[in-house]
Amino acid sequence: MLRLSKTFAALVIAAPFVAAQSAVWGQCGGTGWTGPTTCAAGSTCAYSNDYYSRELCIVPCLRAHILTTSTWRKLRMHPRIATSTSTGSASLPSGTSTAKLNTLATGNGKVYFGSATDNPELTDTAYVAILSDNTMFGQITPGNSWKWDATEPTQGTFTFTAGDAILDLAQANGQLLRGHNCVWYNQLPSWVSSGTLSASELESAMVNHCTTLLTHYKGGTYSFDIVNEPFNDDGTWRTDVFYNELNTTYVPTVLTAARAADPSTKLYINEYNLEYASGKSASMLSLVKSLLADDVPLDGIGFQGHLIVGQVPTSIQSQMEAFTALGVEVAITELDIRMTLPATEALYEQQKTDYQNVIAACQAVDGCVGVTIWDYTDKYSWVPSTFSGQGAACPWDSNLVIKPAFDGIVAGMSA
Numbered sequence: 001m002l003r004l005s006k007t008f009a010a011l012v013i014a015a016p017f018v019a020a021q022s023a024v025w026g027q028c029g030g031t032g033w034t035g036p037t038t039c040a041a042g043s044t045c046a047y048s049n050d051y052y053s054r055e056l057c058i059v060p061c062l063r064a065h066i067l068t069t070s071t072w073r074k075l076r077m078h079p080r081i082a083t084s085t086s087t088g089s090a091s092l093p094s095g096t097s098t099a100k101l102n103t104l105a106t107g108n109g110k111v112y113f114g115s116a117t118d119n120p121e122l123t124d125t126a127y128v129a130i131l132s133d134n135t136m137f138g139q140i141t142p143g144n145s146w147k148w149d150a151t152e153p154t155q156g157t158f159t160f161t162a163g164d165a166i167l168d169l170a171q172a173n174g175q176l177l178r179g180h181n182c183v184w185y186n187q188l189p190s191w192v193s194s195g196t197l198s199a200s201e202l203e204s205a206m207v208n209h210c211t212t213l214l215t216h217y218k219g220g221t222y223s224f225d226i227v228n229e230p231f232n233d234d235g236t237w238r239t240d241v242f243y244n245e246l247n248t249t250y251v252p253t254v255l256t257a258a259r260a261a262d263p264s265t266k267l268y269i270n271e272y273n274l275e276y277a278s279g280k281s282a283s284m285l286s287l288v289k290s291l292l293a294d295d296v297p298l299d300g301i302g303f304q305g306h307l308i309v310g311q312v313p314t315s316i317q318s319q320m321e322a323f324t325a326l327g328v329e330v331a332i333t334e335l336d337i338r339m340t341l342p343a344t345e346a347l348y349e350q351q352k353t354d355y356q357n358v359i360a361a362c363q364a365v366d367g368c369v370g371v372t373i374w375d376y377t378d379k380y381s382w383v384p385s386t387f388s389g390q391g392a393a394c395p396w397d398s399n400l401v402i403k404p405a406f407d408g409i410v411a412g413m414s415a
């Protein structure tokens, strides 16, 4: 992760005079940065690349010089250019509510309002201060450090140092934890994803992985995503290493192992695009029915909620009710609502409405226990590095200032 993108490297190479002005290209912000955040006269602090959250001092005339290059046009579309400079995002409106989201959520009968977080961000003291306010966030989710590639990179060798930092933070803050995750096709170590294990070896490796993970965090989580993203959007099973070798049996097998390892946590299957009726949501409903009919332990379904401004389905409430009617709880587990950059006032307003509607949907469903945003700030959102030209998906901007979306959440909780 800590590497300069090819884009940025090419930019530096393509502008030879830049190297002679390294002071101007000095770092002025980003993940873990504790140095100066203002730039020398004549330069401005701006986003540098997708992979390493770092901001650099850039000379405006240099910006003008390279504005015509496609590289710069691409960089310019990034939210840190659009919304984060040393002078802030003055042209876009901020949120105005002084409400505390977890206080509101719990006052309205929900279990929590929460945020994902990730270990590299925990050196950012301003970020951590907001995250640690348990009246704002009553729950956190580890964005990456509990995943299989992070916790068992080599078979049988478990590393929980980074994962434990998230547990420690939640406990110090008096926050609930959602465990994330046990079995997922992505972020697997190569010894699992390569397909070199036989079916019986894979099954015992999976059971051992989940048993060890849940035993390590036993009693420490409210809920745990045991299976993540098992279906394709058309409702067919995702043909990952688990399905290919074990067929659908991997789901009941791992849920059963998880219950045995930690009977106190709620076991979830977590998925995206359940917010509207589709092949995927129909298959998930069928899976839940058959697991429950077979007495397989399953407590909840996570609606990830990676949504798009202006395209938020109106069916979220009814979709949730279809699952709660079967006897499981639901939660919105990874909410963010992205837009095509650059952000505008109109997009911010639409995003406010969209956040309000999603929160109101959970509010309207008794069995929806809470909402987790997939990090609270655009500074650390996964969106721009995955969806080129999109971002600004979180309720706080990249300067950690609340956006109108924050007011939308408050309005949704009050509906």
Ligand code: 9MR
Pocket: 143, 144, 186, 187, 228, 304, 334, 382
């Ligand atoms: O936020 C996570 C990001 O930092 C990782 O690079 C990415 C890798 O796939 O995973 C992100 O989190 C995902 C989550 O674990 C499962 N649902 C989709 C999330 C966004 O990709």
